[in-house]
């Protein structure tokens with residue numbers, strides 16, 4: 001109990017609180033976080049996850065993800081390099097300690113884009129983030145957006161839709177997320193996200209201006 005309290009106090013002293021963005025595949029997490037990072041220069045840093053899935057056209061290794069083999073990922077996990085990891089839609093994903101440390105060393109707000117299993121694991125870690133769930137307006141809209149994105153095969157799409165139904169149910173659980181944002185109008189969702197993060201954004205701006 002006290003250990004947890006002190007570690008939270010220490011992590012608060014160490015820098016801004018990280019932010020966990022979670023929610024179904026296709027809900028708009030990447031779109032929202034890219035818009036946020038574009039608007040606020042030198043405030044946010046993305047925690048670059050590892051994954052065993054193939055890169056999509058336009059994705060850059062080391063920027064969007066560290067694209068690795070299952071063997072490399074398993075070795076990293078065995079070596080204790082990861083804060084959390086999960087299997088999603090037939091691929092492995094994970095947040096390395098280095099991914100978060102790299103951002104925190106720059107005194108930036110670290111953004112983690114992770115699935116529900118990741119959220120549960122991070123809750124057991126000492127990161128003390130702000131938990132935000134990004135939800136689509138409906139399953140129908142989600143399916144349209146995922147199809148329009150044209151990144152998934154029919155099989156992968158069905159797996160994502162199945163996971164989305166589960167995700168949308170779990171995200172209603174009391175106390176799991178600090179805020180749930182429904183991404184209907186992008187501008188409105190972006191405004192809500194900024195409002196939730198305002199305090200942390202101001203803290204970073206203030207410290208980085210005076211350093």
Ligand SMILES: Nc1nc2c(ncn2[C@@H]2O[C@H](COP(=O)(O)OP(=O)(O)O)[C@@H](O)[C@H]2O)c(=O)[nH]1
Nearest residue numbers: 025026049085086088093094095113114115118
């Ligand atoms: N647990 C965990 N989930 C991750 C991580 N990185 C990405 N994810 C999640 O994996 C899921 C699939 O991500 P991705 O393949 O990029 O597809 P997209 O969400 O449809 O763009 C999403 O729910 C992400 O939030 C990670 O490091 N850990």
Ligand SMILES: Nc1ncnc2c1ncn2[C@@H]1O[C@H](COP(=O)(O)OP(=O)(O)O)[C@@H](O)[C@H]1O
Nearest residue numbers: 025026027028029030031145149183184185186
């Ligand atoms: N508010 C919105 N209205 C319409 N389309 C959106 C909106 N937000 C995101 N999209 C589109 O929906 C698709 C899924 O968004 P994306 O950011 O890739 O989701 P996620 O990162 O959660 O998987 C993308 O093609 C994106 O351009």
